[in-house]
Amino acid sequence: MSLDVENLYLRYAPLVRRRCQQLLHDSALADDAVQEVFVNCLRHQDDMTAEYPSSLLFRIATNVCLNVLRARRRHPETHDDEVLLSIASLEDEGSALEARSLLARIFGKEEESTRVMAVMYHLDGMTFDEVAKETGMSISGVRKRLLGLRHRVQALKEVA
Amino acid sequence: MDSQHPDWLLERILLDEVPPHLLERARLAQQDPEVQVRLETMRQADQRFREISPTPAFAEIRRIAEGRDRAEAAARRQAHRRRWGIGVPVAALGLVVAIAPWHGRPTSSPLPDGRTTSAISTGAPLTSSVSPVSGTAKAPEIATAAQASAAPAEYPTLAATESGIRAKGDAVTLSIHRQGEGKAERLVSGDTVHPHDLLQISLEAQQRMYACIVSLDATGSLTAHFPESVGSAIALEPGKHVLLPHAYELDESRGFERFWLIWSDKPFETAQLSARLRALPPARRATAILELPAGFSQASVLLPKAQR
Numbered sequence: 001m002s003l004d005v006e007n008l009y010l011r012y013a014p015l016v017r018r019r020c021q022q023l024l025h026d027s028a029l030a031d032d033a034v035q036e037v038f039v040n041c042l043r044h045q046d047d048m049t050a051e052y053p054s055s056l057l058f059r060i061a062t063n064v065c066l067n068v069l070r071a072r073r074r075h076p077e078t079h080d081d082e083v084l085l086s087i088a089s090l091e092d093e094g095s096a097l098e099a100r101s102l103l104a105r106i107f108g109k110e111e112e113s114t115r116v117m118a119v120m121y122h123l124d125g126m127t128f129d130e131v132a133k134e135t136g137m138s139i140s141g142v143r144k145r146l147l148g149l150r151h152r153v154q155a156l157k158e159v160a
Numbered sequence: 161m162d163s164q165h166p167d168w169l170l171e172r173i174l175l176d177e178v179p180p181h182l183l184e185r186a187r188l189a190q191q192d193p194e195v196q197v198r199l200e201t202m203r204q205a206d207q208r209f210r211e212i213s214p215t216p217a218f219a220e221i222r223r224i225a226e227g228r229d230r231a232e233a234a235a236r237r238q239a240h241r242r243r244w245g246i247g248v249p250v251a252a253l254g255l256v257v258a259i260a261p262w263h264g265r266p267t268s269s270p271l272p273d274g275r276t277t278s279a280i281s282t283g284a285p286l287t288s289s290v291s292p293v294s295g296t297a298k299a300p301e302i303a304t305a306a307q308a309s310a311a312p313a314e315y316p317t318l319a320a321t322e323s324g325i326r327a328k329g330d331a332v333t334l335s336i337h338r339q340g341e342g343k344a345e346r347l348v349s350g351d352t353v354h355p356h357d358l359l360q361i362s363l364e365a366q367q368r369m370y371a372c373i374v375s376l377d378a379t380g381s382l383t384a385h386f387p388e389s390v391g392s393a394i395a396l397e398p399g400k401h402v403l404l405p406h407a408y409e410l411d412e413s414r415g416f417e418r419f420w421l422i423w424s425d426k427p428f429e430t431a432q433l434s435a436r437l438r439a440l441p442p443a444r445r446a447t448a449i450l451e452l453p454a455g456f457s458q459a460s461v462l463l464p465k466a467q468r
Contacts, residue, residue, distance in 0.1 A: 006222075009214065013209060013214060013217075014206045015175065017209075019168075035220075042225035043225050053177070055179075
């Protein structure tokens, strides 16, 4: 059964706003991103199902923010910014997958974006197991997907 | 970020959506007095959000989503017609292909003056939506502005802000507001406008660039807004909000009004742009994307017109 997006907004918009502010460090951009998250939810609401809507919206918000960051190419101000921007600028595995809608992955039609998983792991401090449970993937699958990104992001962490 | 008790965990606790595998971690977190303070701060923020009546904000979100759906559906219909050779004569397509590079000798022919830009000072800023497509240096592009806004991974995305619609991925924000009774209403793609509506256009660039804005209606009548006559594109300074000096009053013509924003990081003349827009066959005026030299970007907003 699809979710009622208006009820989602009323209940979860603050969470989404905090997440966007955390990643973007810019109130105006965060407001834009919140709007974009729920516009996308409305446009895909027939595909939306979630046992834990907070988890779903958290990942959609992360994805929207990564797109914003990638588009803006701003100069990083903090180390976490640097890590986040490096993740945002990375291509996901597989050009064919990248060519499809990232949102489709989140809405369950494709596997989760590697970039979103990378943010969960490197910035949110989730374990492989927690990322796997959040995204519905196997731990080995998560580990494999992140392997390609790990060295580059880790190198950035060590520099700071 | 608190790595021991991260924000995402507290959000789950606050919403009572802690999955089984996080229950123990959540229980431990809640024993930390600092976590209790953070949770209380979040609760208060949530309460403030609910007190400011979020319903109008969601109505705006719904309007934007519906606008994109309509624009995407129109684009699909247009693509279908093209696929089956309906609506776009081959000769017309050939004409577009044959258009010379834009940077040519400027012409001095004036714009058709089917309407005038009313010299009406505006109070509150008025609003609208853009569908940006950047760098179309290839053959005539089939994708439409609407498709651009519907494909978040491949094209810049759009988001409405308090001041307008930002073309994410391109460093410029174009806003069109309709002046209503005592308030300015933000317009998004697909919003219906009416004869004599007053539209206020504004824009803001995040980097130095040159831009022009023109509009084309269903009858082929072209109006220059920025600059207000054929000439050189206007330089925009980063972060400086530009409110066009005059509101624009829509005339009685039927069909639609489509606003185009063209920008580049180098100076350019608008005459060739006007010529290209005038050359668009009627069937493509609502959906065509201009073939532009590399280094140019374009955005457009389509506002269907209806009689009151």
